[in-house]
Amino acid sequence: MAGGPYELQPIGWVESPLVDREHAPRQGTEGAPDAWLVFDDGVRVALADLRCGSDVVVLTWLDRARRDVLRVHPRGDPANPEEGVFSTRSPDRPNPIGLHRVGILAIEGTRILVRHMEAIDGTPILDVKPVLDRGLDG
């Protein structure tokens, strides 16, 4: 009934000083560095109206995550009781899509510098969306 599978085609990737998952902060607000979003030339016209100073939602494919994990100790701490992954932001989940709210610092053609991005170097980018006025993600 649910259909699928469906095929994702990345539109770019993350360039970041973060090179492994062990050292990545758990959220962008927890000391994540600035990172470049490097887009394929084929989506240049789709990017053309993004502006410095605005916030966007970036969706990524967490390609180093495990897809067979359904329960985790939140924040990777065994002292935290195990929870279903849909109650956590664990990268390990059936469809490991990363959700990042970031501010745009600079735009150079198809390269966009964003603040506080916790995805690691080489992470594929799937989509960029504006933040809605009500400041939420719906």
Added chain:
Amino acid sequence: MAGGPYELQPIGWVESPLVDREHAPRQGTEGAPDAWLVFDDGVRVALADLRCGSDVVVLTWLDRARRDVLRVHPRGDPANPEEGVFSTRSPDRPNPIGLHRVGILAIEGTRILVRHMEAIDGTPILDVKPVLDRGLDG
């Protein structure tokens, strides 16, 4: 460099009185009805810690969207100047992933009733994430 493609496997689907895209509201806050999220039994343990009254982010696959559209008239209104899709919430975009912030109204096993969901009936569900404390989507 970006790698891929990657394969999404839906974890459930939306049951909604909205049956066609033409009549769907553009955002959940614009008169969208309540809808059931119906999950595959295989992800039951991943859902177990969701609670009535909490807000979650639901990611869907907008399977009736066009993936070859890079610029649109925002809100489908030809009077609005064309913009790149990454500056809009248009369902038509290279990877048509829907982002919905909804409140949980009821939970019956693997069926979850949510408020104000603008996705149409049969839309595949990809992921569910908690809303972070700062109330945003990062």
